[in-house]
Amino acid sequence: MxxxxxxxxxxxxxxxxxxxxxxxxxxxxxxxxxxxxxxxxxxxxxxxxxxxxxxxxxxxxxxxxxxxxxxxxxxxxxxxxxxxxxxxxxxxxxxxxxxxxxxxxxxxxxxxxxxxxxxxxxxxxxxxxxxxxxxxxxxxxxxxxxxxxxxxxxxxxxxxxxxxxxxxxxxxxxxLPEREYLSGLAEVVKYGVILDAEFFNYLEANAQTVRDRKATGLAQVVARCCRLKAEVVEKDEYELTGLRAVLNYGHTFAHAYETCGGYGTLLHGEAVAIGMTDAMRLAQKLNLVGAELVERQRRLLEALWLPTAPLAEFATDDLIAVMRRDKKSVGGQMRFILPTRIGEVKLFDDVPESLVRSVLESR
Ligand SMILES: NC(=O)c1ccc[n+]([C@@H]2O[C@H](COP(=O)([O-])OP(=O)(O)OC[C@H]3O[C@@H](n4cnc5c(N)ncnc54)[C@H](O)[C@@H]3O)[C@@H](O)[C@H]2O)c1
Ligand SMILES: [Zn+2]
The missing domain is CATH 3.40.50.1970 (Rossmann fold)
Known part of the structure; x- marks a missing residue:
């Protein structure tokens, strides 16, 4: 235990x-x-x-x-x-x-x-x-x-x-149905990207064992995620300092896909996997990370059988409209939690809409 x-x-x-x-x-x-x-x-x-x-x-x-x-x-x-x-x-x-x-x-x-x-x-x-x-x-x-x-x-x-x-x-x-299990793995990957490079490496090295729900290490994986989330919550229980917002990595994009697709089309974790891929590509456009990190995260998500691009067509204007209403968007500026390397993210609150559009339109 x-x-x-x-x-x-x-x-x-x-x-x-x-x-x-x-x-x-x-x-x-x-x-x-x-x-x-x-x-x-x-x-x-x-x-x-x-x-x-x-x-x-x-x-x-x-x-x-x-x-x-x-x-x-x-x-x-x-x-x-x-x-x-x-x-x-x-x-x-x-x-x-x-x-x-x-x-x-x-x-x-x-x-x-x-x-x-x-x-x-x-x-x-x-x-x-x-x-x-x-x-x-x-x-x-x-x-x-x-x-x-x-x-x-x-x-x-x-x-x-x-x-x-x-x-x-x-x-x-x-x-638990397979698709639901895999969807949960998106949040597991999220913790590695936002807080814990060593854990991300572990997931890369053990992707198949983790995907196949092997008992080996699963308790440790779940415990590591709980510990990481607990540490964030301990520092910012009521989401006041902005620290807790790191947990929203990928979620601004994800919520837009969930809302525009109607709740229930994409599972939450599937939307998060696509959203994290978009967020990493946005970080690349802002020169925060290089192409190799975009690929590394994409490879891990794909090894866990998660989607990294939407399967259906979405109108960019609809997605942008939802993102602008997002709780995290203040005063018309677009705010995103974006990686600067594996294991570290920062809040960027003046991301130009044109870059977000280009992420949504080029795949
Ligand atoms: N409070 C928070 O901090 C927080 C964080 C992330 C997500 N959420 C919310 O969580 C929800 C998504 O959670 P979810 O993915 O667990 O969705 P869910 O509760 O709908 O569960 C997914 C599906 O799996 C089934 N299921 C669950 N456990 C099962 C089991 N052991 N065996 C068989 N079937 C099982 C459920 O009946 C459901 O059909 C969203 O509403 C999201 O907003 C909340
Ligand atoms: Zn989530």
Missing amino acids: ETVRVNLGPRSYDIAITPRDAASGSCGPFVRAALPKASTALVVCDSNTQSHGRAVEAALAEEGLRTGFATVPAGESSKCMEQLAALYDALYDLAADRKTAVVAVGGGVIGDLAGFAAATYNRGLPLVMVPTSLLAMVDSSVGGKTGINHPKGKNLIGAFHQPAGVWIDLAHLNT
Whole structure:
């Protein structure tokens, strides 16, 4: 078992990572230790993670917790007011009070949705994350961002709400569809590019093992990503200093592809893989990096079977329009997180639109 501590003063918590090949321990004692006073728990899962949710529920019951169970339809469209309201109803039916924990068992959608319900119901309930997708394990369940989508924009309604603990059972990956697993690897590559050249080298040398979900090293890969994200969050919990924004590398482009393609066409990590390729090419146009880095990142993404260019045609004007509305774009200037070498990125806030256009139009 690997443990990563997230140090946030009174909001500190542990991320426990149990290996995939060992008989996975129960999350019951972990949740009990994280929340000694909890008396009740609402387990939230989606239609694809129900069996994992039921196992978690049984483990909590063994710790003497009274449990409720809520299932929402799988998919990004569940990050909406209607499903949020359904969770509030489930919490009300459970007579939830401050001793009630919300336990999110699923991918990033469940973490964001159930996390936001926990952040807001009764002015805040404790939250435990049990991420079951790779993306949720290495990214969304760490750091305290919760929320739902507005019909006009992703993640527009939300709150910071740190979990009391994160329980990562790598055995949950056994049921994750291949495309979802590969999509999660885009965020893994992201950590290497933005923060950790040694980790990027490791991924290059072990791309096939990582892609094939081999148990060897997977716990260490997930732990390394959690540690890297935790270090950023520890320095900039509320995204105030700009440091946390490094995690958005590739995401300005990615959000434009996701929005223009309609949510659900490209998986998030696929859009991030294309977005990171665009961002690296933009960095090259600004003479921050040479062509060899563009190629190195592209080769690694392709070795992980991730896309590096959009499969469909997008109108440049539509993509630019979305990017200009992006939270990170201030006063009409285009802002980007761009690499200066592998393992280091910086914020550039006066990128000429013409260069962005040329990245989008030349492939
Ligand atoms: N809060 C944050 O910091 C943060 C960071 C990154 C992404 N996100 C959000 O996360 C979401 C994407 O997360 P995701 O990729 O995990 O999406 P997801 O939750 O939709 O999961 C992807 C798919 O895999 C299924 N699934 C998950 N675990 C499974 C398992 N073990 N077995 C079988 N099927 C399983 C889900 O049902 C779903 O169909 C987006 O909404 C994004 O905005 C949030
Ligand atoms: Zn992301």
